[in-house]
Amino acid sequence: MIEVKNITYSYPNSDSKALNDLSVTIQDQQWIALVGHNGSGKSTIARVIDGLVEGYQGEVTVNGMPLNDDTVWDIRDQIGFVFQNPDNQFVGATVQDDVAFGLENRNVPRPEMVERVQQALEVVGMSEFATREPSSLSGGQKQRVALAGAIALQPKILILDEATSMLDPQGRQEMLEILKQMKQRFELTIIMITHDLSETAMADRVLLMNHGQLVADAQPEKLFARTQVIKDNGLELPYSEQLKEQLAVAGIDLPREYMNEDRMVEWLWDKLN
Amino acid sequence: MFTKVIFGRYVPIDSVIHRLDPRSKLVLSLYFIVLVFFANNWQSYAFLAATTLATILLTKVQLKFFWEGIRPLIFIIILTVLLQIVFSAGGTVYWHWGIFSITSMGLVNGVYVFMRFFLIICMSTVLTLTTPPLLIADAVESLMKPLLKIKVPVYEIALMLSIALRFIPTLMDETQKIMNAQRARGVNFSSGSLIKRVKSIVPILIPLFISAFNRAEDLATAMESRGYRGGDHRSKFRILKWRGADTIACVGMAAITAGLFLLRLL
Structure with missing residues (x-):
């Protein structure tokens, strides 16, 4: 469980508050989608939880441990973090070296390390690339390696900071599929930061942020129905939801639940027949 | 090339x-x-x-x-x-x-x-x-180990060396991209006097430096989030x-x- 209490934070040399008295509680094994436009504070709060930001006011507790200088490394042991840019988080010279990096840092004995690296690469389907160099991989493959590096540490919480935003649609889809499997298999709590609302459909709960505050906290379908809130906070409805909106205006009766584009096509097809 | x-x-x-x-x-x-x-x-x-x-x-x-x-x-x-x-x-x-x-x-x-x-x-x-260059770096690390006694940060130097090797292709790609972007705006890198050619390198270096610093900052954050604390309390994946x-x-x-x-x- 992650508890964030009354966090206020401003970046150095900035007058505006990146986080403004933010409080939120995240239960175990929830899939949280954290959305908001650029500068809404969504990345900042994730970094606060991982102890990567200093000088904030308020309290963070992760699995019962209050975050401070003494506990920060223990808390990081429980959190896997995947960042946005595939190139800038690849530390190792080869795929297996990179997955091993976090294990090396935790002084895991080599035989166990070799095994865990292999397993992690299997989970993300990158085993055959184990000895490849990052320059020979696509962005999507690099992000899968980053996921393997996080999962090899057997974390309880996985934070993805716009981890799919630099990928092509196929790479993005693959990442989401792998995440779904991993969540099931390892009973993970996932916090996925994104500004693409169509990626939130898998989430149990969507947190919408703006100006460093929580604006909405709802299930994806319920949030999608609040179109004005979404627009007011600088976000765009997923394409299929926009279509639904237009169809509703045209007087066509539609199911309430969220449909992705494929489902939408199917539904329209049935309707037209 | x-x-x-x-x-x-x-x-x-x-x-x-x-x-x-x-x-x-x-x-x-x-x-x-x-x-x-x-x-x-x-x-x-x-x-x-x-x-x-x-x-x-x-x-x-x-x-x-x-x-x-x-x-x-x-x-x-x-x-x-x-x-x-x-x-x-x-x-x-x-x-x-x-x-x-x-x-x-x-x-x-x-x-x-x-x-x-x-x-x-x-x-x-x-x-x-x-x-492979990486193994040469490993060899240098291993051979420098006696220097740990006189407080030379051998492990840090080795990690820096391996990260530098890993980022060379990335930065080369980036240079190529910047050069292409400048070419698209009409810069000619291959003709003109020597002074002119050297001058045309400056607009490549500045964006390259800025992006290298950004990358370094991202990388440092990523390393920290993955538990890197420096020093010798680390096990090794590659062994000689x-x-x-x-x-x-x-x-x-x-x-x-x-x-x-x-x-x-x-």
């Missing part, structure tokens, strides 16, 4: 030399370079040339790769050899003009200097053709193994040393 020059053209095939521990390869090739300077007659140079050739054949790497190693340095070699020939005196004088002269001693010295260059380049090319073949290689080098010093007596 740039990457090839910097990466020492590692050729990923399997051979006895490829399988040697990078530490033994690094130490032995440095040792051989020193050894070359002890050769002092035809016989000893011929002997070292034969051992070099044998090593080259053992690598199973095509000879053209070795030629590519020598080619960039060919002008320096030729220049040095010519200076040796023209300026060293002694023996029979064949030709002479002002301070320049060609003598028998000069010719002999020229050939020796050429052989020295040739053998040194060939042996160091054996190292770079059969060892000293095998029987490495001992044999060292014994072989000792035999070469003995042979060389015998030939010096001739």
Whole structure:
């Protein structure tokens, strides 16, 4: 469980508050989608939880441990973090070296390390690339390696900071599929930061942020129905939801639940027949 | 293209030399370079040339790769050899003009200097053709370990070296992208006076530096989130193994040393 209490934070040399008295509680094994436009504070709060930001006011507790200088490394042991840019988080010279990096840092004995690296690469389907160099991989493959590096540490919480935003649609889809499997298999709590609302459909709960505050906290379908809130906070409805909106205006009766584009096509097809 | 020059053209095939521990390869090739300077007659140079050739054949790497190693340095070699020939005196004088002269001693010295260059380049090319840069970095780390006693941050230096190696292709790509972006705006990198060309490099370097710093910051955050705290409380994924073949290689080098010093007596 992650508890964030009354966090206020401003970046150095900035007058505006990146986080403004933010409080939120995240239960175990929830899939949280954290959305908001650029500068809404969504990345900042994730970094606060991982102890990567200093000088904030308020309290963070992760699995019962209050975050401070003494506990920060223990808390990081429980959190896997995947960042946005595939190139800038690849530390190792080869795929297996990179997955091993976090294990090396935790002084895991080599035989166990070799095994865990292999397993992690299997989970993300990158085993055959184990000895490849990052320059020979696509962005999507690099992000899968980053996921393997996080999962090899057997974390309880996985934070993805716009981890799919630099990928092509196929790479993005693959990442989401792998995440779904991993969540099931390892009973993970996932916090996925994104500004693409169509990626939130898998989430149990969507947190919408703006100006460093929580604006909405709802299930994806319920949030999608609040179109004005979404627009007011600088976000765009997923394409299929926009279509639904237009169809509703045209007087066509539609199911309430969220449909992705494929489902939408199917539904329209049935309707037209 | 740039990457090839910097990466020492590692050729990923399997051979006895490829399988040697990078530490033994690094130490032995440095040792051989020193050894070359002890050769002092035809016989000893011929002997070292034969051992070099044998090593080259053992690598199973095509000879053209070795030629590519020598080619960039060919002008320096030729220049040095010519200076040796023209300026060293002694023996029979064949030709002479002002301070320049060609003598028998000069010719002999020229050939020796050429052989020295040739053998040194060939042996160091054996190292770079059969060892990935990363393993060379590992070898350097391992050999620097005694320096830990005098508080040299060996592990940090090694990690910096390996990260630098890992980011070379990334930054090369980036340079290419920036150059293309500038070309699209009408910059011409390949013509104009020297000053003009040097000036056109500045607008490449500035964005490259900015992005390198951004990358460094991202990387530092990512490393921290993955539990990197520096120091020596880390286990190692890549380990170096000293095998029987490495001992044999060292014994072989000792035999070469003995042979060389015998030939010096001739």
